Amino acid sequence: xxxxxxxxxxxxxxxxxxxxxxxDSRRGIVVDPGGNPEAILDSAARLGLRIEALVHTHAHFDxxxxxxxxxxxxxxxxxxxxxxxxLWEALEQQCTxxxxxxxxxxxxxxxxxxxxxxxxxxxxxxxxxxxxxGSISFYFASAALLVAGDTLFRxxxxxxxxxxxxxxxxxxxxxxxxxxxxxxxxxxxxxGPATTVGHELRNNAFVxxx
Numbered sequence: 164x165x166x167x168x169x170x171x172x173x174x175x176x177x178x179x180x181x182x183x184x185x186x187d188s189r190r191g192i193v194v195d196p197g198g199n200p201e202a203i204l205d206s207a208a209r210l211g212l213r214i215e216a217l218v219h220t221h222a223h224f225d226x227x228x229x230x231x232x233x234x235x236x237x238x239x240x241x242x243x244x245x246x247x248x249x250l251w252e253a254l255e256q257q258c259t260x261x262x263x264x265x266x267x268x269x270x271x272x273x274x275x276x277x278x279x280x281x282x283x284x285x286x287x288x289x290x291x292x293x294x295x296x297g298s299i300s301f302y303f304a305s306a307a308l309l310v311a312g313d314t315l316f317r318x319x320x321x322x323x324x325x326x327x328x329x330x331x332x333x334x335x336x337x338x339x340x341x342x343x344x345x346x347x348x349x350x351x352x353x354x355g356p357a358t359t360v361g362h363e364l365r366n367n368a369f370v371x372x373x
Contacts, residue, residue: 164185164187164188164284164305165185165186165187166183166184166185166186166285166303166305166306166308167183167184167185167186167210167211167212168181168182168183168184168210168303168306168308169181169182169183169206169209169210170182170310170351170357171202171206172354173196173197173198173199173202173203173229174197174198174199174225174226174228174229175197175198175225175228175261175263176197176225176261176354177354178195178197178198178225178226178353178354179195179351179352179353179354179355180193180194180195180196180197180199180203181193181194181195181310181351182194182203182206182207182210182212182214183285183286183303183306183308183310184207184210184212184213184214184285185212185284185285186210186211186212189211189212189213190212190213190215190282190284190285191207191210191212191213191214191215192214192215192216192217192218192239192281192282192285193207193214193216193217193218193233193239194218194219194220194301194310194351195218195219195220195226195227195310195312195353196217196226196227196228196229196230196233197225197226197227197228197229198225198228198229199229200229200232200233200236203229203233204233204236204237213237214233214237214239215237215239215240215282216239216240216242216281216282217230217233217234217239217240217241217242218242218243218275218281218282218299218301219241219242219243219247219299220298220299220300220301220310220311220312220313220314220353221244221247221250221294221295221297221298221299221312221313222243222247222248222250222251222254222295222297223250223257223295223313223325224254224257224258224261224263225261225263226312226313226353227251227254227268228263228266228268230268230269231266231267231268231269234269234272240272240273240282241268241269241270241271241272241273242271242272242273242274242275242282243271243274243275243297244274244275244276244288244290244296244297244298244299245274245275245297246292246295246296246297246327247295247296247297247298247327248271248297249326249327250295250297250326250327251268251270251271253326254267254268255267275288275297275299276288276290277289277290281301285303286301286302286303286304286305286306286308287301287302288300288301288302289301289302289309289340289341290336290340291311291312291314291336291337291340291341292329292332292333292336293314293321293323293328293329293330293331293332293333293334293335293336293337294312294313294314294320294321294322294323294328294333295325295327295328296327296329296332298312298313298314298321298336299312300312300314300340300341302344302348307345307347307348307349308348308349308351309341309344309348309349309350309351309360310350310351311341311350311351311352311353312352312353313352313353313354314333314336314337314341314353315337315341315350315352315358315363315367315370316352316353316354316355316358317352317355317356317357317358317362317363318358318363318366318367318368319367319368319369320333320334320337320367320369320370321333321353333370334370337363337370338370338372341360341363342360342363342364342370342372344360345360346359346360346361346364347359347360347361348360350363
């Protein structure tokens with residue numbers, strides 16, 4: 164298996180979307196299709212991938228707004244952790260809060276679970292609640308890559324003041340599920356620059372090593 168990936172900002176809040184897949188089988192997935200579906204399809208074409216799944220780190224509006232369009236175009240199924248279904252159902256309300264045009268999205272086709280292998284056998288899920296109850300990080304061991312969504316940022320962490328957020332759960336998730344990975348693991352954050360597990364272990368002012 165030869166993994167390739169590309170991450171780039173999309174949508175109204177410039178969420179980092181990641182296209183990742185196996186060049187041997189050409190099977191690929193999209194993590195957090197938050198907008199700009201044409202750019203996501205262009206990335207998949209550049210990488211030579213056929214998109215088979217749309218997986219979400221969580222259900223905040225800025226991470227899901229292109230899911231329906233890509234599902235219709237590619238036939239890829241939508242995946243989400245069940246604990247974030249209440250946020251998916253409240254998409255219109257979320258868009259109203261942030262002054263973003265609302266686009267209805269189809270419901271998820273399948274639920275993600277902790278330690279579940281991803282479609283195309285690329286990696287697996289780590290349930291990392293805190294930013295939202297159903298926040299998932301996606302770990303690709305063969306590429307030493309973690310897509311963390313809004314759980315962890317470079318030098319910071321995701322907010323916990325929105326519905327379902329929990330600071331104790333967030334801290335626990337980062338310490339137990341992320342800081343225990345190899346320090347060289349690259350972390351694609353939900354917004355802004357990438358980082359590494361080792362950098363955050365030593366420099367993140369919000370979550371230190373217990």
